[in-house]
Amino acid sequence: MHLHKYEKIWLAFGIISLIVFLSVVGVSAFHQGNTPSGGHMTIDPNKVRETAPFDQTGLHERSDGTYEMVIISQAFGYDAGDWKVPVGKEITFTLTSEDVTHSFSIVGTNVNMMAIPGQVNHKKHTFKEPGKYLIICNEYCGSGHHFMSAEIEVVES
Amino acid sequence: MNQSMNLPNDRRLPLANTAVAYAAFLIGTLCGLLQVFIRNDALTLPGWLDYYQILTAHGLLLAIVFTTFFIFAFFQAGTSKALGQFGPRVILWNWIGFWITLLGTLLVVVMVVSGQASVLYTFYAPLQAHGLFYVGLALFVIGTWVQGFALIGHYVKWRRANKGQLSPLFAFMTVATIILWVIACLGVVATVLFQFIPWAFGWTDGINVELSRSLFWYFGHPLVYFWLLPAYMAWYVVVPKLIGGKVFSDSLARLSFVLFILFSIPVGFHHQLTEPGIASFWKFLQTVLTFMVIIPSLMTAFSLFATFETRGRQLGGKGLFGWITKLPWKDVRFTSILIAMLFFIPGGAGGIINASFQMNELVHNTLWVVGHFHITVGTPVAMTFFGLTFWFIPYLTGRQFTKNLQRLAFLQIFTWSIGMLLMSTAQHMLGLLGAPRRTAYTGYAHEDALAWFEGVLSNHVIMAVGGSILFLSALLLIYIVIQLWWFAPVSDQESKMTFPMAESDVSGTPALLENWKVWIGIAFVLIALAYTIPLSEIIQHAPPGSGRFQTW
Numbered sequence: 001m002h003l004h005k006y007e008k009i010w011l012a013f014g015i016i017s018l019i020v021f022l023s024v025v026g027v028s029a030f031h032q033g034n035t036p037s038g039g040h041m042t043i044d045p046n047k048v049r050e051t052a053p054f055d056q057t058g059l060h061e062r063s064d065g066t067y068e069m070v071i072i073s074q075a076f077g078y079d080a081g082d083w084k085v086p087v088g089k090e091i092t093f094t095l096t097s098e099d100v101t102h103s104f105s106i107v108g109t110n111v112n113m114m115a116i117p118g119q120v121n122h123k124k125h126t127f128k129e130p131g132k133y134l135i136i137c138n139e140y141c142g143s144g145h146h147f148m149s150a151e152i153e154v155v156e157s
Numbered sequence: 158m159n160q161s162m163n164l165p166n167d168r169r170l171p172l173a174n175t176a177v178a179y180a181a182f183l184i185g186t187l188c189g190l191l192q193v194f195i196r197n198d199a200l201t202l203p204g205w206l207d208y209y210q211i212l213t214a215h216g217l218l219l220a221i222v223f224t225t226f227f228i229f230a231f232f233q234a235g236t237s238k239a240l241g242q243f244g245p246r247v248i249l250w251n252w253i254g255f256w257i258t259l260l261g262t263l264l265v266v267v268m269v270v271s272g273q274a275s276v277l278y279t280f281y282a283p284l285q286a287h288g289l290f291y292v293g294l295a296l297f298v299i300g301t302w303v304q305g306f307a308l309i310g311h312y313v314k315w316r317r318a319n320k321g322q323l324s325p326l327f328a329f330m331t332v333a334t335i336i337l338w339v340i341a342c343l344g345v346v347a348t349v350l351f352q353f354i355p356w357a358f359g360w361t362d363g364i365n366v367e368l369s370r371s372l373f374w375y376f377g378h379p380l381v382y383f384w385l386l387p388a389y390m391a392w393y394v395v396v397p398k399l400i401g402g403k404v405f406s407d408s409l410a411r412l413s414f415v416l417f418i419l420f421s422i423p424v425g426f427h428h429q430l431t432e433p434g435i436a437s438f439w440k441f442l443q444t445v446l447t448f449m450v451i452i453p454s455l456m457t458a459f460s461l462f463a464t465f466e467t468r469g470r471q472l473g474g475k476g477l478f479g480w481i482t483k484l485p486w487k488d489v490r491f492t493s494i495l496i497a498m499l500f501f502i503p504g505g506a507g508g509i510i511n512a513s514f515q516m517n518e519l520v521h522n523t524l525w526v527v528g529h530f531h532i533t534v535g536t537p538v539a540m541t542f543f544g545l546t547f548w549f550i551p552y553l554t555g556r557q558f559t560k561n562l563q564r565l566a567f568l569q570i571f572t573w574s575i576g577m578l579l580m581s582t583a584q585h586m587l588g589l590l591g592a593p594r595r596t597a598y599t600g601y602a603h604e605d606a607l608a609w610f611e612g613v614l615s616n617h618v619i620m621a622v623g624g625s626i627l628f629l630s631a632l633l634l635i636y637i638v639i640q641l642w643w644f645a646p647v648s649d650q651e652s653k654m655t656f657p658m659a660e661s662d663v664s665g666t667p668a669l670l671e672n673w674k675v676w677i678g679i680a681f682v683l684i685a686l687a688y689t690i691p692l693s694e695i696i697q698h699a700p701p702g703s704g705r706f707q708t709w
Contacts, residue, residue: 001409004463007409014451014455018451025441028515035515038433038437042700099283101283101284101370111518113431132603134605134606136591
């Protein structure tokens, strides 16, 4: 099989860029911890409110000074207590759904999580600026999908 | 009409497929037009129709029905040209497959229109459509398999009669695409047969949502290559003939198709990067495999432009870029496809961004993704199909592609490009600003959401302008199709349209490239590597199943 000289250069350039791209993505993910949201805990989708931690939705301070915000998504809204979180603190969002698939996306941040029935999703985020952030469901969930939104207030602690 | 009844079966079969394709195209694009107006509050639907019904119809009719039927029309006409006329059995099975596919399609459309299947084309559990919707999908897939295997039967017969020879490039590529399609469908068939149908009819109570999603996306990504490879066939085999050239390299063309079989399937997790239930390691592994398709894509880009340059220089093009002016720009069959290729440059680059693991969080489920697939399947693939249509229908009906129709075709291509440029640019930018996809309404009460109406290009109104131009372009295309089918003057010997199929020199092509057992074997090894452990984890750690929900 014959490869033209220019094609060799072109493919070498492409493959080297590919390796560079993937290395950047991989180092950022596994060395610096920038992985997309995920989780490996499952939950009975029919008993969400009886199961910890979803029996107590809202913000909880942990002993190490970080926070966890426990959220249940349902058609067509979220249950997450009073929607106030401190600025500059690491917050772990813990999310599931008690009916269909939804998402929990905070506009202007990297928080963009799928809420899958039966699965628990996690994402760590630290807000750098106080203010009010828009939360939307960006995964189709039914006739009220476009009304499924909320606002989270980031306050000085 | 009378004349088309006398057409040989080799022609009637692809015409039947083309007819369904363009019927779906007309309704599908109309749904698209309605969507952009509803999103801008410029249109209120009557009570019996809702936005998500239209959205489901738009996605299914254009991304699945239009593409699949057109692809089979192209395959049928092309293989009978490349390998010789179909025998009676091949024709019979192709017809049976066509009717099964059509029956499945109609069942799905009836369920969507009657409001019992507003589950979008990704039909996410635990949203539960009417059981017949899933039966329709299963029939659709089975019908395409029957047509696909009928074509493979024709190919096997040719191979037996021509022992030791490589098949013509068009036939090779058809077989590669059908293999890809059959392997890809295994995922969706598994979830529909074993999860959705028993659950929707009430035979089982719960569904494992994460498993159904994973099986869907096992199918959902190679599906895009099922759309793309026929467009690549046009680029590799049809376009060189249109410009009077040859295939740049037969072996590289075949190699790139083989690589697409290997690397387009074990990659579905890159649609599920932000969801729980799959460990980061497996998401990242599939990200790496996803990126491997960049190699055959770069090979394709090189081959195509090398063909253009070689031919341009033969025609006397001088200097670094002089050859460009020598290409047949006045031939809309060529120009349309060239523009389609250019759209694929940002389209492909956007795809790399989407699949880039953590970067996906920025764009996942935003309008960016909608912009992305409108400049991949919506233009490079669709406009290549338009470019094929201009000669394909005259070829099948024996009519002329007149000068007037050629001018209209230029207008059609031009308006589609402008409309898509406006709409998809707006969608990409709005997506970066956080605007969600799949929403009937865009007026969230927050300043970030108000900004989605303020940009010069990043504006929902621009999206609607683009969408309107696109619909006009679609109507123009339908007009051209109708003219070419029934009204254009019948061609004589001189003006007769032929199927452009470029010469491809197989003398340097290793026979290994056409040893399907090897490539299918490697494909399954890669699939097993990428999927066995994460899928068995999802099954072993399955939560109690989800019930049936109809939230629309």
